[in-house]
Amino acid sequence: xxxxxxxxxxxxxxxxxxxxxxxxxxxxxxxxxxxxxxxxxxxxxxxxxxxxxxxxxxxxxxxxxxxxxxxxxxxxxxxxxxxxxxxxxxxxxxxxxxxxxxxxxxxxxxxxxxxxxxxxxxxxxxxxxxxxxxxxxxxxxxxxxxxxxxxxxxxxxxxxxxxxxxxxxxxxxxxxxxxxxxxxxxxxxxxxxxxxxxxxxxxxxxxxxxxxxxxxxxxxxxxxxxxxxxxxxxxxxxxxxxxxxxxxxxxxxxxxxxxxxxxxxxxxxxxxxxxxxxxxxxxxxxxxxxxxxxxxxxxxxxxxxxxxxxxxxxxxxxxxxxxxxxxxxxxxxxxxxxxxxxxxxxxxxxxxxxxxxxxxxxxxxxxxxxxxxxxxxxxxxxxxxxxxxxxxxxxxxxxxxxxxxxxxxxxxxxxxxxxxxxxxxxxxxxxxxxxxxxxxxxxxxxxxxxxxxxxxxxxxxxxxxxxxxxxxxxxxxxxxxxxxxxxxxxxxxxxxxxxxxxxxxxxxxxxxxxxxxxxxxxxxxxxxxxxxxxxxxxxxxxxxxxxxxxxxxxxxxxxxxxxxxxxxxxxxxxxxxxxxxxx
Numbered sequence: 083x084x085x086x087x088x089x090x091x092x093x094x095x096x097x098x099x100x101x102x103x104x105x106x107x108x109x110x111x112x113x114x115x116x117x118x119x120x121x122x123x124x125x126x127x128x129x130x131x132x133x134x135x136x137x138x139x140x141x142x143x144x145x146x147x148x149x150x151x152x153x154x155x156x157x158x159x160x161x162x163x164x165x166x167x168x169x170x171x172x173x174x175x176x177x178x179x180x181x182x183x184x185x186x187x188x189x190x191x192x193x194x195x196x197x198x199x200x201x202x203x204x205x206x207x208x209x210x211x212x213x214x215x216x217x218x219x220x221x222x223x224x225x226x227x228x229x230x231x232x233x234x235x236x237x238x239x240x241x242x243x244x245x246x247x248x249x250x251x252x253x254x255x256x257x258x259x260x261x262x263x264x265x266x267x268x269x270x271x272x273x274x275x276x277x278x279x280x281x282x283x284x285x286x287x288x289x290x291x292x293x294x295x296x297x298x299x300x301x302x303x304x305x306x307x308x309x310x311x312x313x314x315x316x317x318x319x320x321x322x323x324x325x326x327x328x329x330x331x332x333x334x335x336x337x338x339x340x341x342x343x344x345x346x347x348x349x350x351x352x353x354x355x356x357x358x359x360x361x362x363x364x365x366x367x368x369x370x371x372x373x374x375x376x377x378x379x380x381x382x383x384x385x386x387x388x389x390x391x392x393x394x395x396x397x398x399x400x401x402x403x404x405x406x407x408x409x410x411x412x413x414x415x416x417x418x419x420x421x422x423x424x425x426x427x428x429x430x431x432x433x434x435x436x437x438x439x440x441x442x443x444x445x446x447x448x449x450x451x452x453x454x455x456x457x458x459x460x461x462x463x464x465x466x467x468x469x470x471x472x473x474x475x476x477x478x479x480x481x482x483x484x485x486x487x488x489x490x491x492x493x494x495x496x497x498x499x500x501x502x503x504x505x506x507x508x509x510x511x512x513x514x515x516x517x518x519x520x521x522x523x524x525x526x527x528x529x530x531x532x533x534x535x536x537x538x539x540x541x542x543x544x545x546x547x548x549x550x551x552x553x554x555x556x557x558x559x560x561x562x563x564x565x566x567x568x569x570x571x572x573x574x575x576x577x578x579x580x581x582x583x584x585x586x587x588x589x590x591x592x593x594x595x596x597x598x599x600x601x602x603x604x605x606x607x608x609x610x611x612x613x614x615x616x617x618x619x620x621x622x623x624x625x626x627x628x629x630x631x632x633x634x635x636x637x638x639x640x641x642x643x644x645x646x647x648x649x650x651x652x653x654x655x656x657x658x659x660x661x662x663x664x665x
Contacts, residue, residue, distance in 0.1 A: 585613025
C-alpha cells in the first residue's frame with residue numbers, strides 16, 4: 083500500500099525519540115528522488131519518489147553519483163552541522179517536517195525546515211528557512227503546473243489543501259460518527275464510506291475494517307444491522323485509540339514467498355494464503371519491503387541504456403535465428419534438386435529448347451512413377467540441368483554455413499540474456515560500470531575516448547558464510563564469473579550454477595576438505611537466488627569441483643563447460659540469503 087497518513091504517523095513516532103538532538107554530519111543524494119542525512123544513529127532516508135515516498139532509517143547500501151546534484155549541494159550548505167530539533171506530522175497529512183537548528187557562515191543561529199510531502203505523484207522535498215520561505219525544492223511547481231499552489235524558491239510555504247468534505251481520523255467523535263451514519267447512503271459499500279469520510283486511511287485498511295465487521299470486504303451499510311453497526315463503531319474507535327496512543331504493529335504481507343504489501347495492523351481479509359510477517363520496527367519493515375523494488379528501479383534508471391541496447395541486440399538475434407532456421411529447413415529437400423538434374427540429363431534426347439516442362443519416368447522412385455519437372459524455356463536442356471545442379475550445391479553449402487551460423491547466433495543470444503540477468507541483479511554503480519565495459523569489449527558498445535574519470539575501487543564478488551562457516555563467493559557479472567572460477571577459486575573448491583538457467587557462478591571455498599551437505603545446500607540456494615529462477619521452486623543446481631570446469635576456446639565471458647557433475651534441487655529463500663550475507 084502507499085504510505086498512508088496513519089502509517090506515516092507510526093514511522094514519525096518511532097523516529098522522533100531516536101533523531102531529536104542528533105547532528106547532521108553529511109548529506110547525500112544517491113538518486114534523483116532520494117536524500118540521505120548521515121547521523122550518529124544511522125542514515126536517515128527521505129524519499130520523494132512517486133512510487134515509494136517515505137521517511138526512514140535505512141541500512142541498505144546506496145552509491146552516490148560522482149558529481150552531486152545541485153539540490154544536494156544546497157542541502158549540504160544549509161543543513162551540514164545542524165542539529166535536529168523536532169520531527170512532526172501536521173494533522174493527519176502525508177507530510178513530515180524535519181526542523182533543524184543551524185549556525186550559518188556568519189556564526190548566527192537559525193532554523194531550517196526540510197519538508198517531505200509523501201503524496202504519490204506529487205511527492206516533493208522542500209527546504210525552507212525559519213519563517214517558512216522556500217529556499218528551494220526537489221520539484222519546482224509553477225502556475226501552469228498547479229494554479230492553486232505553487233512551490234518555488236522565494237515563495238511562502240503553504241500546507242497542501244486537505245481533501246474537501248473529509249474528516250481527519252483523529253478528529254472523530256461518537257456524536258460526529260452518528261451524524262455520518264444517519265446521512266450515509268445505505269446502499270454504499272462500507273469501505274467506500276470510510277474512504278469518502280476520512281482522509282489518512284488507505285483502501286487496504288478500509289477493506290480490513292469492513293472484513294472484521296462482517297467477514298466480507300464488499301459489504302454494504304444496509305446489510306450490517308444494529309449489531310453490525312456496533313461492531314463497526316468498536317473497530318473504528320479501536321483503530322482511533324491505537325492511533326492516539328501510538329500502538330502499531332509493523333507488518334509485511336507475504337504471498338507465495340513474495341512481499342505484496344505492508345501495513346500497521348494485522349490483515350485477515352486475504353485468508354491463510356497471505357502471511358502476516360511481523361517486523362521489529364517500521365524502518366526494518368520499509369527496508370525489507372523496498373529492497374528488491376529499489377534494486378530493480380536502480381537497474382532501470384542507471385542501466386536503462388544498457389538494458390535497451392542489450393534487449394534490442396537480443397531481439398535482432400531472435401529474428402535472425404528464425405530466418406536462418408527457415409532457410410535451413412528449406413535445404414532439407416536439396417536432394418530433390420539433384421534428382422531433377424539427373425533426370426533432365428538422362429532425357430536430353432527427348433527435350434528441345436523452349437520447353438517449359440518435361441514429364442519423365444522417375445527411376446529413383448521404387449514404384450517407377452512419372453515426375454513433371456519445370457524448365458526455363460529460355461535455357462537449353464543442358465543449361466536447365468546445370469541450373470538444378472547449381473541450386474543443389476548451393477543448398478548443400480548453405481546447410482553447412484547455416485548450421486555454423488545458427489550455433490554462433492544461439493550462443494550469442496544466450497550470452498545477451500545472461501547480460502540482461504546481470505543488469506537485473508546489479509546492486510552498485512560499479513556493477514553497471516563493469517557491465518558497460520564488458521559490452522564494450524564484446525563489441526556492442528563503441529570504444530570511445532572519454533575524459534578521465536576518478537578511479538573507483540574494483541568491486542569484488544558477493545560474499546557469504548555458510549552455517550558451518552565456509553566462505554561462499556557469488557559473481558556479479560560475466561567477467562567476474564570468469565575471474566572467480568578460472569583464476570581465483572582453488573581446484574578443490576566447489577563450483578555451482580543453475581542447470582540450463584542464466585545465473586551467477588558460485589564458489590564454495592572448501593580448502594581442499596569435503597564440504598558438509600548443509601553448506602552445499604546453502605551455496606546451491608545462493609546460485610538459485612542469483613539467477614533467473616530466483617522466484618521459482620525446486621530449482622536444479624549443478625555442482626562440481628572447480629578443476630572440472632573449463633572454458634571453450636573463443637567462448638563469451640561467463641560461458642563454461644563442466645563434467646562430471648551432480649545436481650541438487652533447492653527453493654530460493656530470501657531470508658536465508660540475507661542471513662548468510664557478510665556485511
